Amino acid sequence: MTVPSNVHVSSHPLLQVKLSQLRSSSTNTKETRSLIHEISTILGVEAFASGWKATGTGKTDHTPLNLEYETQCIDPANIALVPILRSGLGMIDAISDLLPSPVPVYHLGLFRERFSFQPVEYYNNLPFHRPEPGSEVNKSAASVAVLLDPIIATGGTAEAAIQLLRDWGVQRVVLLSVLGAEDGVKRAATCWPEGVEVWIGAVDEGCNDKGMIVPGLGDIGDRLFVAVGK
Template sequence: MIEDKRWKGVYSFEDSPYIMEILTGLRDKNTDSIAFRKGLVKLGRYMGYELTKTMDVEKVRVETPFEETEGIIVKDRRNVVIITVLRAAIPLMEGLIKVFEHARVGIVSAARGKAPKFEVEMNYVKIPQIRPEDIVIVADPMIATGSTLLTVLREVKKYGTPKRLIVLGVLAAPEGIEKIKREFPEVEIFVAKVDRELNDKGYILPGLGDAGDRAFGEPVKITTLPQVHPIE
């Protein structure tokens, strides 16, 4: 885990060869949807493991079959709330919940519009009440312009003030990080890698494309409903 010196509380996992190998597979344009989803699940799990290194632990005594010894429990692991930003973050959440099996899960449906306004439409919100001892992890694979995450973070704040508020993603662009940090300097950001920049359409470069479309397929636009004839 490496702290990015450009911002306080922004970390990448470029020092992990395994996470970088998974990311390489996700970047490959020839990776199909099944492999892409599996890659996101793996990233969620292993980034979750890394995240436990930043959590509070408590020393305990435990009885082995032979004698008493000292061990630990990760106290914070019992107080995690995962906010899943539909739809791309579903596999990421699946991986995270393998590490944080006690987590309460919230769902937010938020979609970013086209350039240059990048207006965000939020259609569905289901977030559990947040307690002062909670660690809230907002899972969204791509931190691009930051517009979607700003909308989600504002919504999350309505449900309480957590111990820590974390954004966890696969890739981030500097522009998106800057925007989030300006409004929410206390938010911690963990990504596999911080990429170079955004293009004029708001996509991360070199990036990996649209994570939702690559994981679940590009939506089909139906302009007219098919005619249904009754069986006589």
């Protein structure tokens, strides 16, 4: 199995064990939510360690021993979290908790049409501020969008979300996902290769005729929100 160079598949042993537990049909909703949170935390640590670094702010503070030190910040600071509804909501708290300060959270509502598997947009709250005269820059856009979606199956939804973020004006998209199918991951990674990084827990071989990853995790949105059998 080969993936593009901008796809990073985790080899963390703790993540792999948790993913194995998540695959089980006996894992209940509470356990599913906890495992998604824990896997997302590991993915976030790996992604942030590679893509960003702490830099000095020039500001100082004092330790409990009254010793002065220079405070640090994350560069770039202009970050937004963008979960894809529904299942991306299960990853927000994990990634938010990792960041040293609050960042905006914007939502994209995309569902996959049942027969064509094509993405359909039904909600988008990315802010838009009209550019200054003579400029095409949307100043409301974040520099980096951390796109959250536990599953990349056919890749159509991820590709559509990336294009929406690119049109919004981001310079970089970091897509965090728990599990993907090989072709879908390739599709997401290559739709904007110079601007996208994919950090993923594991990659399965493919999808069945219903567009579900096999062996996969089932419908993770249903499992997170007790909607099985809808």
